[in-house]
Amino acid sequence: MRLENSRDKRLKRNRSKLKKVNVDRFRITVSKSLKNISAQIIDDSNNKTIVSASSKEKDMKNNKINKTKMSEAIGEILAKRASEKKISKVYFDRGGYKYHGRIKALADSLRKNGMRF
16 A cells, blocks of 8 residues: 655645536646656546647757746746637646745746636
8 A cells, every 4th residue: 555645645636626626628737847847738528638838848958047937938838839729718737736936937927928727
């Protein structure tokens, strides 16, 4: 039997609450490591990724900026790509991460660039 840590518990609790409330919207999910961050918009009804952005992309690797600024840039890129696909209403799945720091910077950048959640 595997003992669950607080991140796993937070992830399950957060995702189950979000899926009950948001039926007709796409989901923005975030994953991060110590150096990189990525976000993607997922259609849960078809189990397909529609749009994604990551700090591992070629044009982002050349930028030497701090991690919070990189999160803001990823938010701008993801919002721009989503607007090209005519996506504006989504719900934000932060996963097991707390809503502060790089996650908050990403979410604020998405809101500032036209995403509604």
